Amino acid sequence: MELLNLSGKLAVATQPESVHPQIQFILGGKTIVVDDVAPTRSVLEHLRESLGRPGSKEGCAEGDCGACTVVVGELCDGRVKLKTVNSCIQFLPTLDGKALYTVEDLRQPDGSLHPVQQAMVDCHGSQCGFCTPGFVMSLWSVYLAHVGSTASEAEIRSALTGNLCRCTGYRPIIVAGAKMFDLPGVEFDHAGLKQSLQAISRTSSLAIEHKGRRFFSPKTLAELLKLRAAYPKATILAGSTDVGLWVNKQFRDLGDIIFVGEVAELKATIASASTLTIGAAVSLTEAYVALKDIYPQMNEMWERFASVPIRNAGTLGGNVANGSPIGDSMPALIALGATVTLASIDGSRTLPLEELYLAYMKNAIAPNEVLVAIDIPLPASALQFRNYKVSKRFDSDISAVCAAFSIQIEGGRIANARVAFGGMAATSKRATTTEAALNGQPWTESSARAAMAALATDYAPLSDMRASSAYRLSTAQNLLYRFYLETRELDPLPSSSASVFA
């Protein structure tokens, strides 16, 4: 664990100092200062109700429809980064020190439409228009990512996976995403934004209080651990892609909140000779970038993992710590033998990921501990690994079954079989009987069939709205068979012959 160097105990927690206790962010070229606001007030509510910007819409209030999509700009290692997020589930204080862009910002100074907007008009990309501001912002983020180049259709489609349209059937919007590059270009003032962001960047951590509810945004791990020790009941907030729903849908009182999104050490990704260490606050988008060349077998899964705005906000650490039985990152991480590092002011410890989960939504993180990093071993030689997801819809759906298989063939026999599933039990769980059935066997059709039979003893999945128990089990078995077809020694099937999406 190289990310942390926690020798000894840290001093007793103190409240971090705050130079300006207000939230500050850039909007429309101005610095917006927000005083005395509920820490769970959403960016969308604030835009619509307090800032007179009704362009962004509430379609679902759970980050699944994209009508509220906005772009957030921030400084990362001295460079401006712009990303789409769902404003309905982002809490206002997390905008502190950042820049916010909404559909109202796109018209040019002379009042003309931005090329993204003009292309949408020219291609008939809007009908009822309610989802349109969100699509425009997603396309704008693609536009900004290309200076002197154009986006591929795959890139445009990927950027739109978090935007639902019920009217058009999407074709004209996809076409608009290509057409926008043909119109006279509009430049984005990166240097000006950098300057504005530097002007409001804070040297110390933010801490605000509203009606007895505190919101802390520590900047260092040491501060975070001190706060955790002082507030063991506080809600830990990272990307708020799940916590946002606790507020919007369950009306939960989150109590005090500790936001980990500004903790420098948690945002680092470090590669060593044997391990890739991903900080707990690294976004899913960045984790994907770090992993895509090392484990390309996960790429289809990453494309199907929620949507771009959710992956931009959500963190790998959040997905792992939240521990949902249908979380999509864990089966692969468990199959690869990933470990997690938990830290407190008393020190740190490392656990195999599968040992983090005790029961349904219960984990081994102590009240004073924080998940700080995930360590993923680099591929061993002769590793055969696959990661599969099955859901009703390709884009932004929750898995009915999520599977990961890893084996090594040594001397013609299977060694180190690691099989893990999501959607099959109360937690992401290894299939130990199946692994035992595989280990030591030759990788043949009959071994695969025996392992498929063993799966039935490893899991007794539930029936719910996503799938029946019987379908979950038979699909899990069939995915194991697909793994065999793709990795058998003789005549392995290419992915394109085994998956409709490959």
Added chain:
Amino acid sequence: MSVHPHESAHLHVSGEATYIDDIPELRGTLYAALGLSNRAHARVTFVDLSVVRAAPGVVAVLTARDIPGRNDCGPILHDDPILADGLVQYVGQPIFAVIAESVAAARKAARLGKIEYADLPPVLSTQAAKEQQSFVLPPIHRVRGEPAAALAASPRRLKGTFSVGGQEQFYLEGQISYAEPKENGGMHVWCSTQHPTEMQHMVAHALNLHSNQVQVEVRRMGGGFGGKESQSALFACVAAVAARHLNRPVKLRLDRDDDMMITGKRHCFVYEYDVGFDADGLICAVKIEMVMRAGFSADLSGPVAARALCHIDNAYYLSDVDVGVMAGKTNTQSNTAFRGFGGPQGAIAMENIVDSIAREVNKDPLDVRKLNFYGNANWQPERNTTHYDMTVEDNVIHELVAELEVSSDYRRRREAVRTFNETSPVLKKGLALTPVKFGISFNMVHYNQAGALVHVYTDGSVLVNHGGTEMGQGLNTKVAQVVAAELGISLQHVRCTATDTSKVANTSATEASTGSDLNGKAGQDAARQIKLRLADLAGTFFGVDSADVLFADDKVSANCQSITFPELVMRAYHARIQLWSDGFYATPKLHWDRNTLTGRPFFYFAYGAAVSEVVVDTLTGEWKHLRADLLHDAGNSINPAIDIGQVEGAFIQGAGWLTTEELWWNAEGKLMTHAPSTYKIPAVNDCPPDFRTALYQNANVEDTVLRSKAVGEPPLLLAFSVFFAIRDAIGSVADYRINPPLNAPATGESIMRAVDAVRTAARI
């Protein structure tokens, strides 16, 4: 006519289009939320709302007894309480309303009601409703010819069952109403609705007012799809009752989950059929029994059942028919209008039968489909009466399908699919071409009327108001185009305004695809009257007969003389000529006998056909749409860009209905798919990578507005091609010998069930 962007496109893309929640709020506005039943069927034995009243920010809590007038918002029968009174009939039924200082306060407090129930036995499935003879309306039944005898005499018989799921409208803008109390007891309601007049009536009944005291207004909806026809009424009534009670403006904007828990959807259907056919696959007779899930109340289930019955033929001539529809009463949301309104559910039953006959007689399904088409002037002209005794006079399905068969390269691709499947062990491709014939007009004859107002101002600009509502379909764009064309001026000079019950009275719902047919004609009628007056004036000073005055290119000319349109208008004003007019239209030729289920319920038919190619994973049931070719008859299209948008949008929406969109209730009758996280409408990658759409050139033989055809609903049925392409792929696992028992929605699980059944049957 010509391509123009949607009149609001520039506002949509800039976030400047005003939806009801974007209207600047009036001083003192309060916010409402609803407290819902968590039982499917129960007597309410005890209600304690004191905790709700005491919650932070709460101003008032209202129940059924606070409704001054009639506690009902049923569009046809009075079986639809605004707030449940003593009896709850589904999980999600509103029982009380909370009015608070903020949206969040209202929604939070609405969860705090203490309600005790005495459970009653619920009816939770369509099948159970049939078994228990639990119906919201009497079953309807139509027999034509001698179906029993013809079935008995048929060379081949096939009996079977089939089912299709319901569908949530999933308009992106949820239900919303904003009520402002007016002086002297009046009420002004901004309501996201397809039927402002019905909202006006419902609010008037709930408040004990006359219609002239209630004004309902809507500029645009963020989608409707049928879900905002009758079912916006409950929310309009609650907002209005609260506004009256508190004498303050009240807005009720539903959370997505509440919207999906409360409102009705497309009806799911189960079918039993018995078909007789010959060795070629020609249908001799058919008997179909349909049971639909109406939900707890009648709502629009009666007319939905009638449309399902009338569309059982799709594009096929059926000589001897026995068809019945039962509207099952279940303890679930009250199902309602949704694009197609029962038509898709009727037509797909016959498509499934024809598709099955093809495997029985070992022919390409396309050939069996063509064999069974209605006749035309050149081919079997005697095969031209529907089972409800209407003569099909405008059949173009033969020519249309022939054109698509060539343009889509159907036959070569059929071979390619078979070749692929022979060597692909896991993935199987499927291909299907399916036709559409869809009847246009409301089955209820009196709904087929519309009014419009056209104002010409002295600067030559024109304002149009009509009874239709804009929900994204481009109605305002089309009506403005019709008026501009009539007056010979460019579109930029014509503007449509919000639909408003105080402008055009007694409007029909914008439904049944009839919006531009009805309101376009009414707008044209109004513009024509003004034009005739202007022509008289111009004729006088041009020295010609008024009939020789030409209105074109923003000019009025005759006899080598010309004047600009605004100049003529100004002269007319000074000559004291009326520069505004009303217009009216009633669709001709319609008659319908509700007792015999015969007549001419439709002015004309719209036609179309589609080819879909898919690839299915026979290990998981996952599938991908590879290519779609659509050819659709929009008549002489008023705006091809808007019509193509309707065709493609309906097609993808229909594909969602038949594949990924699954409504799932748990054992207690609670809908568990009540948000986009659990209910999956098509997303961007459900749009096929190869997607080709064309309009079929075919001026309407009937005198419709500019000889166009309605285009809102018919193309939804083009999505049948997706479902039957999946069925074709599944059929390949047993060499197309066994009919896959595939039901809709064809989720991965439904597909795997069919794959396993075909494999099992092939082994036997």
